[in-house]
Amino acid sequence: MNKTISILGCGWLGLPLAISLTKKGYNLKGSNTTDRNSKIFKNHNIKPYIVNIGTYNDITDFLTANVLIIAITNKNSTDFNRLIANIEKSTIENVIFISSTSVYPNTNDVVTETNPTQNTPLAEIENLFRTNTNFNTTIVRFAGLFGYNRKPGNFIKPDKQIENPEGFINLIHQDDCINIIEKIITTNCWNETLNACADSHPKRKEFYTKEVLKLRNEKPKVNENSLNEYKIVSNEKLKKLLQYEFKVNNLMNCND
Incomplete structure (x- = not known):
């Protein structure tokens, strides 16, 4: 297995994902907008790059790979149009675009991938990838991210209230995020849009009260x-x- 994977954005999700993929035999290239993780990259045989899609720099070598995973928070469509133009000229065959279930409006009901999305920059960027026929893209809409140093109890600050207490939670743990991305790659699940969140949906009041008590008593x-x-x-x-x-x-x- 000599497939090369580039991860654009090695932060809370991208870095542990890169480390996990190296352990499974993939060649990894990882990027940040600074060199803050370069030592960690080298310790895990991840080739480091500094990439900021908001400014022009030559990313030809970074995009010399089979799969590109995009895990950045930028929501500027101009920047993504520039990135896509670079992908079209590269060896990238398949893209995983990390999106969010925030693209769906609150409906007070169950939403699936067939539900309409809100008119937001993120939904617009999704569509740039979905309609491009020069490479395959799978869009993963993750629910609220948590796990390890990202504690749900910290989502409710001490001076804030729990809003929508009778509403329901949509969350996903970091371990599941990583496992799902790896499963997409190993099963060649391309040109799909997928919602990714845990099965259970407790009420906000019940869940966040429990989580805040764990941290702040x-x-x-x-x-x-x-x-x-x-x-x-x-x-x-x-x-x-x-x-x-x-x-x-x-x-x-x-218990995380």
């Missing part, structure tokens, strides 16, 4: 007058297509 305040708008993100397509079973599934029993 105090109950958070609750805005009982908020509108309780929500969506419940379905992961059924992903589980069926990838034959995937979530590692961290029951959010009320999660």
Whole structure:
């Protein structure tokens, strides 16, 4: 297995993903906008690059790979049009674009990949990749990210209230994010749009009260007058297509 994978954006998700992929025998190239992770990269046989798609620099060598995973927060369509033009001239055959379930509006109902999205920059960027026929793209819409140093209890700051307390949670653990991306690569699951979140959807008040108590030993305040708008993100397509079973599934029993 000599497939080369480039990861654009080696932060909270991209860096542990890169390390995991190297352990499975892939050749890895990783980027940040600075050299802050270069020592970690070298320790794990990841070739380091400094890439900022908002400024022009030659990324030909970085894009000399089979698969490109895009895990950055930039939402500027001009920057992505420039990136796509570079991908078209490269050896990249397949792209995994990390998106978010935030593209869906709150419907107070279950949403699937067939639901309409909001008119947002992220949805627009998704479409730039989806309609490009020069390479294959799978779009993964991750729910709220948590795990390890990203504690859900910290999502509710001490001076803030829990909004929409009767609404429902959509979250996914870092381990499942990594496992799902690896499964997409190993099964050649391309040209798909997939929702990725845990099966369980506890109510916000119940879940965040539990998580805040774990960190601060105090109950958070609750805005009982908020509108309780929500969506419940379905992961059924992903589980069926990838034959995937979530590692961290029951959010009320999660100890991370």
